[in-house]
Amino acid sequence: MKLQFKKGSAKSAVVAFLAIIFGLLAGALLIAVTGSDPFTGYAYLFKGGLMSTERIGDTLATSTPLILSGLSVAFAFKTGLFNIGASGQMLMGGFCATAVGLTLPLPFIILLPLEILAAIMGGAIWAVVPGFMKARFNVHEVVSTIMMNWISYWIIYYAVPAYFKGQFLETESRAIPDAASMKVNWLTHLFDGSFVNLGLFLAIVAVIIIAFILNRTVMGYELKAVGYNRFAAEYAGINVNRNIVLSMMIAGALAGLGGATMYIGNASNIQIGILPSQGFDGIAVALLGANSPLGSMFAALFFGLLYSGKGFMNAMIQIPPEIADTIIATIIYFAATSVLIERLVNMLRFRKRGQ
Amino acid sequence: MEYVVEMLNIRKEFPGIIANDNISLELKKGEIHALMGENGAGKSTLMSILFGLYQPDNGSIRIKGKEVRISNPNVANDLGIGMVHQHFKLVHNFTITENIILGIEPKKGLTLDLKSAAERIRLLSEQYGLNVDPYEKIENVSVGMQQRVEIIKMLYRNAEVLIFDEPTAVLTPHEILDLMKIMKNLVAEGKSIILITHKLKEIKAVADRCTVIRRGKLVGTVDVAATSEARMAEMMVGRQVSFKVDKSESKPGAIILQVENLSVLNHRKVLGLKGCSLDVRSGEILGIAGVEGNGQTELVEAITGLTRVESGKVLLKEQDITHLLIRERIEAGIAHIPEDRQKRGLVLDYTIEENMVLEVYDRVPFSNKGLLDRDAIRNYTDKIMKNFDVRAGEGAESFARTLSGGNQQKAIVGREVELNPELLIAVQPTRGLDVGSIEYIHKRLVEQRDRGKAVLLVSLELDEILNVSDRIAIVSNGELIGIVNAAETNENEVGLMMAGVRKGESN
Numbered sequence: 079m080k081l082q083f084k085k086g087s088a089k090s091a092v093v094a095f096l097a098i099i100f101g102l103l104a105g106a107l108l109i110a111v112t113g114s115d116p117f118t119g120y121a122y123l124f125k126g127g128l129m130s131t132e133r134i135g136d137t138l139a140t141s142t143p144l145i146l147s148g149l150s151v152a153f154a155f156k157t158g159l160f161n162i163g164a165s166g167q168m169l170m171g172g173f174c175a176t177a178v179g180l181t182l183p184l185p186f187i188i189l190l191p192l193e194i195l196a197a198i199m200g201g202a203i204w205a206v207v208p209g210f211m212k213a214r215f216n217v218h219e220v221v222s223t224i225m226m227n228w229i230s231y232w233i234i235y236y237a238v239p240a241y242f243k244g245q246f247l248e249t250e251s252r253a254i255p256d257a258a259s260m261k262v263n264w265l266t267h268l269f270d271g272s273f274v275n276l277g278l279f280l281a282i283v284a285v286i287i288i289a290f291i292l293n294r295t296v297m298g299y300e301l302k303a304v305g306y307n308r309f310a311a312e313y314a315g316i317n318v319n320r321n322i323v324l325s326m327m328i329a330g331a332l333a334g335l336g337g338a339t340m341y342i343g344n345a346s347n348i349q350i351g352i353l354p355s356q357g358f359d360g361i362a363v364a365l366l367g368a369n370s371p372l373g374s375m376f377a378a379l380f381f382g383l384l385y386s387g388k389g390f391m392n393a394m395i396q397i398p399p400e401i402a403d404t405i406i407a408t409i410i411y412f413a414a415t416s417v418l419i420e421r422l423v424n425m426l427r428f429r430k431r432g433q
Numbered sequence: 434m435e436y437v438v439e440m441l442n443i444r445k446e447f448p449g450i451i452a453n454d455n456i457s458l459e460l461k462k463g464e465i466h467a468l469m470g471e472n473g474a475g476k477s478t479l480m481s482i483l484f485g486l487y488q489p490d491n492g493s494i495r496i497k498g499k500e501v502r503i504s505n506p507n508v509a510n511d512l513g514i515g516m517v518h519q520h521f522k523l524v525h526n527f528t529i530t531e532n533i534i535l536g537i538e539p540k541k542g543l544t545l546d547l548k549s550a551a552e553r554i555r556l557l558s559e560q561y562g563l564n565v566d567p568y569e570k571i572e573n574v575s576v577g578m579q580q581r582v583e584i585i586k587m588l589y590r591n592a593e594v595l596i597f598d599e600p601t602a603v604l605t606p607h608e609i610l611d612l613m614k615i616m617k618n619l620v621a622e623g624k625s626i627i628l629i630t631h632k633l634k635e636i637k638a639v640a641d642r643c644t645v646i647r648r649g650k651l652v653g654t655v656d657v658a659a660t661s662e663a664r665m666a667e668m669m670v671g672r673q674v675s676f677k678v679d680k681s682e683s684k685p686g687a688i689i690l691q692v693e694n695l696s697v698l699n700h701r702k703v704l705g706l707k708g709c710s711l712d713v714r715s716g717e718i719l720g721i722a723g724v725e726g727n728g729q730t731e732l733v734e735a736i737t738g739l740t741r742v743e744s745g746k747v748l749l750k751e752q753d754i755t756h757l758l759i760r761e762r763i764e765a766g767i768a769h770i771p772e773d774r775q776k777r778g779l780v781l782d783y784t785i786e787e788n789m790v791l792e793v794y795d796r797v798p799f800s801n802k803g804l805l806d807r808d809a810i811r812n813y814t815d816k817i818m819k820n821f822d823v824r825a826g827e828g829a830e831s832f833a834r835t836l837s838g839g840n841q842q843k844a845i846v847g848r849e850v851e852l853n854p855e856l857l858i859a860v861q862p863t864r865g866l867d868v869g870s871i872e873y874i875h876k877r878l879v880e881q882r883d884r885g886k887a888v889l890l891v892s893l894e895l896d897e898i899l900n901v902s903d904r905i906a907i908v909s910n911g912e913l914i915g916i917v918n919a920a921e922t923n924e925n926e927v928g929l930m931m932a933g934v935r936k937g938e939s940n
Contacts, residue, residue, distance in 0.1 A: 296800045303791070306782040313739065313769070313777040314791040315760030 090368035093419045097366060098380065100419075101409030108401055119397050126390025127383040133390075135265075135272025139344050141382025142274075143168065143356040145281040146336030148363025148374035149288055150201075150329045155369045156292060157325035158305030163208065163223025164333040165357025166230040167201040171334025172341030173234050174200030176251055176348045179258030180242050186257040193258060193342055194280070194335065201334015202327045204230060209326025213319035219326070227353055235350045242348075250349045260343035277339030282375070284332060289371040291328075301325050333357065362410040381406060436498070437462045437625050438483065438514075438594055443492035445478055449826040452478040453489070454649045458627075460594065465616060465626045467640035467657065469633075469669055471867040473824070473837030475649040476629050480596050483627075484516050485509040515587030516596040521579050523571045530554055530567040533586045557588050561618045577608035584615065588624075595619065596627045601635055602865045605725060605893070613639050631669065631867035633662045645669050670869040678872075680879045683903040685714035687750075689887035690736065690856050695745035697731040704743065705731035707911045713856065718878060718888040720902030720919070722895060722927050728911040729891045730772065733860055736889075737769045738762045750855060763792050766855030770845055770862050772891075774838075778845045781834040785825055786814040788833050789848050813851075821847030822873065839870040846874055850881060857881050860891040875901050895924060895931075909933040 106116035127137045147164045154161035161167075174196035182189060208222035242251040260275040292298040303311040304321040312318050340356065341348045363381060367373030388402030412419065438460040445453040452475045460466050470476045481487045483494065485503040493500055496512050503509050509516075523532050530551045539546040551567035558565040563581045571579060580600060587595055597616070601609045616626055616639055628640060636643055636657060643660070645652040645668040652668045666674040690713040699705030706728040713719045721729055734740035736747055738759040747755045754762055763769075771777035779788050790799045790810050798809040814829040823844045825831035833841060842862070849857060859878060863871040878901060882888050892898050898905055899919060907914045907930040914930045 294805055296795050296803050296805060299787070299794050299805060303780050303783065307776075307780045309776050310778065310780045310791065312759070313737075313771055315738075315758065315763050317758075 087368070087370060087373070089420070089423075090370070090373060092423060094366050094368065094373065094377065094413060096419050096423070097409055097412035100412045101405055104408040105401060105405035108404055109397055112397060112401065114395050114397050118395055119391055119401075122391040122394045122397075123384065123387040123402065126387030126394075128387075130270065131268075132270040132272045133386065135269025135274035137382050137386040138269075138278050138379075139272065139274040140386040141379045142277045142281050142343065143336045143340045143354070144359055144363050144378035144381055145375050146284060146332050146339060147357050147360030148367060148378045149281075149284060149360075149371055150332035150336065151360040152364035152367060152369040152371065152374045153288055153292075153332060154325060154329040155364055156305055157301040157321065158308065159209075159212070159322065159325055159329070160220050161205065161223055161326065161329045161333070162220050162361065163205065163226050163357070164329075164336070164360045165353045165355070166223070166227030167204045167330045167333035168337030168340065168354050168357045169227075169234055170204040170230045170337065171197035171201035172337030172348055172354075173230075173237070174334070175338040175342045176254060177242065179254040179342055180252060184257070189258055190260065190276075194338060197334045197338035198331040199334070201337060202331040204334070205326040205330020206323060209323040209330075212326070213322045227357075231351075231353055234348065238348060238350050244347065249351065251347045253346045254342055258342060259346055260339065261346075273344055275339070275343040277343035280335060280339060284335060285371045285375045288328075288332070292371065297324075333360070336360075359406075362406070362413070365410065366413040435462055436460060437496065438627075439495040439498075440479065440483060441493050441495070443479060443482060443489045443494075445475075445482060445487060445489050447478075447826075451649050453482070453646075454651075455492075456646060456649075456651045457492075458644050459654075460625050460627060461642075462625055463620050463623055464641040465620055465628055465639050467628045467630060467636040467643040468646070469631055469636060469643055469665065470646040471631065471648075471669060471869050472839030472865075473648075474646050474669075474867075476646060477598065479646070480516070480598065480627065480629060483509070484514060484596065510590055510592075513591060513593035514596065515590060515592030515594070517580065517583045517587065517598065517600060519598045519600070519602060521583055523579055523582060525572040526570060528568050528570050529565060529574070529582050529585075532571060532582060533567075533589050537590065554585055554589065557585055561588065561615060561622065563615060575608070577604055577611060580604070580608075580612065581615070584619075592624070594625050594627065596629065598629045599631075599865065600628070601630070601632060606895075609635070633665055633868065636665065637662060647671055666868050669867065674868050674872055678875045678879060678900045680901075681883070683717045683882065685717040685903070686885060687715055688712045689715050689750060690889065691746075691748040691751075692732070692736070693746040693748070695732070695735055695747065696743040697728075697735045697740060698743050699731055705911050706735065706908075708745070709908070709911075709913045710745075711906050711913060711916065713887040713889050715855075715885045715887050716882055717903045718882050718890055718901055720898040720905045721889065721891040721908060722898045722905050723893075723908040723931055725893050727931075728908045729860070731911070732908070733769070733772075733858055733889075733891060736762075736858065737767060760792075763852070768849035768852045768854035768857045770849050770857070770859040772860040772864075774841050774845055779833045779841060782832065784830050784832055785818070785823070785836070785844060786810050786829040788844065789814040789817055789829075789851075791848065792852065817844070817847040817851055821850075821877070823847060839866045842866060842874070843870065846877060850877060854886065856887045856889065858889045858891070861893065862890070863892075863894070863897060871897075895927060899924065899927065907931055 109116040109119040128134055147168060150164045151161050175193040178193045178196045204226055208219045208226060211217040211222050212219050238251045239248050244250045244252050260277050262276060265274055300316050301321055303316055304318050308318050340354060359381060363374050363377045367377035384402050384406055388399040391397050392399040436459045440458045443453050443456045456479055468476050482489050485506045485508050494503060501512060530547055533554055534550045539550050554567040563585060565581055565585055600612060604612060620626060630636060640657045642654055643657050643665060644654040647669060692709060692711050695706060695709045696704055697706040709732060723729055735742050738757060742755050746753060749765055754765060775781060793799055798806055800806060811829055821843045823840050825836050825840060862874050878888055890902055902919045904916055905919055905927060906916045907927060909931055910933060914935055
């Protein structure tokens with residue numbers, strides 16, 4: 079496959095890079111205010127994510143659900159939809175996968191594909207409902223996907239204690255058997271006991287497939303046409319409503335898969351009362367990644383690094399882990415105001431030429 | 434003579450194109466100065482520089498003899514330069530007063546002082562004969578009125594120099610006359626006007642002097658009264674232009690499109706087209722004449738499938754297509770040059786090549802088993818761009834957004850003609866284009882006719898209808914008033930019918 083880099087992508091990369099730099103600078107200021115040395119702080123932050131094979135594995139695993147939720151949001155964005163419900167879709171996908179894993183006593187090689195399928199379907203169904211509502215009744219997807227988040231939240235709240243109650247705790251499901259987990263021995267050994275798992279490969283494959291769909295296929299052409307200009311799409315005889323539903327379905331499937339990588343990959347059970355924040359982080363990932371599949375993957379890896387290093391930073395020099403969250407939030411701010419950064423880049427270039 | 438604005442030796446370069454190459458423009462106080470050039474000649478760039486949106490790479494600007502640096506539109510505002518944009522920048526659910534004071538709201542203590550603002554607007558409106566009601570909401574007023582609101586907005590900000598960017602493109606013939614009157618009032622009161630346009634008639638009617646630019650270069654500044662239209666057209670295009678469409682007698686063949694007793698609801702859910710019947714034969718151009726909003730849109734949308742038919746039938750080559758999907762109609766042989774090229778005609782964030790296959794991307798050779806064939810698409814695009822003289826900075830890979838209006842339109846015309854349709858529907862195909870492009874597109878329409886296609890031409894420009902069509906159908910208030918032969922009619926007769934007077938009724 080010929081990967082295409084259009085003119086826009088170099089610029090987006092620069093903007094994303096600058097957003098990260100500014101975010102880190104702002105974070106340095108915060109660290110300094112809390113009375114620590116920013117350089118030491120950052121050193122520990124990145125060490126915490128990268129200093130050993132095991133930690134690198136953990137970082138990759140932390141990034142995995144983010145890659146998929148970011149991809150989900152980015153894909154929907156590309157087709158003109160704002161999928162704010164990746165969280166609920168992840169939860170539903172993860173729940174379906176967990177349910178299959180806990181119910182069917184099958185060998186790994188059969189069980190895992192079934193779990194993945196269940197996760198994809200769960201997420202897809204959770205997104206098709208808002209997609210259909212948008213296409214048929216023009217209900218805005220931001221509203222309906224948020225509502226779907228809460229529906230999944232309460233369904234899991236009820237269903238987990240009712241059907242899959244944990245051995246000791248009411249608030250989480252039983253742990254899935256080894257045969258139902260995405261963790262495999264060779265990978266765990268390769269990364270010195272890290273919790274990295276097959277989910278990472280699923281995420282990478284998803285990135286490639288989505289990039290391929292968007293750039294090379296008739297389906298991607300139609301989806302983007304609808305997203306960029308639905309009036310022109312309608313004029314050309316493209317079925318706008320069908321594409322809206324299809325787009326949401328694929329976005330939901332991606333988020334659902336992301337849920338599986340969380341609940342039967344990184345973890346081995348599902349808790350009640352928690353909407354996975356990774357779903358919302360997906361919005362930030364997509365934003366920083368300029369809605370491109372590859373960009374989202376790199377953005378997710380970076381966020382994963384921050385998330386996985388913040389504990390270590392806190393343990394070593396008492397910088398509260400909230401600082402890492404604040405840095406992420408600041409980066410999102412800068413990414414969201416990418417127009418300003420673009421203007422800054424243009425201004426610098428202009429000055430240089432003026433001299 | 435004192436100049437209010439002097440732009441001297443302005444140069445501005447964009448990647449791959451020199452938009453302005455050493456252009457000078459001098460505006461006298463109290464004159465209407467036309468700035469004329471083809472689409473993409475660099476008019477908008479030059480005015481954007483004056484308005485502070487771009488910085489020139491070279492050259493200087495003087496306002497009332499003093500050299501200035503206009504770094505942003507606020508500076509331009511302070512210098513008394515105001516621009517009436519082609520696409521209005523108004524808040525629709527605000528009143529006219531609220532729109533005008535937006536950004537410079539007068540305050541009385543902590544509250545808005547709407548009353549005194551409205552009073553000032555009323556005075557300005559009287560002074561310049563604008564007839565604006567300060568308390569009306571924008572969503573309730575006509576396009577012509579919205580434009581006047583934009584004008585008052587500038588006057589309210591004490592603009593001395595007003596730039597009009599193709600102001601008549603969105604107006605009806607009657608509104609154009611009103612606007613011309615307003616412009617004359619403005620200069621009589623001491624304002625100076627730069628009028629960006631490529632319509633020679635308008636320049637002849639109102640302008641004192643005219644600066645012509647072509648492909649980024651200055652051709653010259655002429656005295657309008659002493660220069661013929663033909664001469665100005667030649668300056669603009671760089672060769673002689675014929676205003677008359679060159680065509681032979683039509684040889685109508687079999688009926689291609691048949692519309693039977695067609696009624697269509699408009700977007701306000703009332704009948705926008707009432708019981709219309711007409712047919713178009715192969716080898717002829719049927720023009721639809723009418724004032725905007727008299728059923729043309731409904732007719733076209735019903736034929737192309739963009740809207741549902743209330744009653745009646747549409748037949749293409751005797752096949753009933755009334756209930757076919759849009760794509761099925763395209764495949765049956767309908768091509769459609771849409772009225773709004775940016776809304777319907779193009780996906781602006783797609784490249785030209787992606788736009789050129791908008792209706793055929795799912796056919797071989799452009800795709801195979803669901804995969805796009807970029808090479809086939811590129812070849813197809815190159816062919817269209819060459820055949821239809823579409824110019825773009827980066828060829829087939831240019832984003833549609835970056836093309837000038839004329840080139841966007843040529844690309845659409847090329848795409849639709851290349852579909853090799855039975856019926857070509859062209860709605861306002863030359864709206865906002867310069868004489869060179871108009872001539873070119875008219876030629877292509879006639880060429881399609883001569884190849885035995887049926888052409889349905891919808892236009893608000895009476896000249897275009899009279900010049901290009903073989904037969905003319907006149908609609909008024911959603912009804913078909915009559916059909917006349919173009920060779921046997923004149924502007925007067927068609928004009929009367931457009932006003933709803935049936936043939937033979939008047940005397």
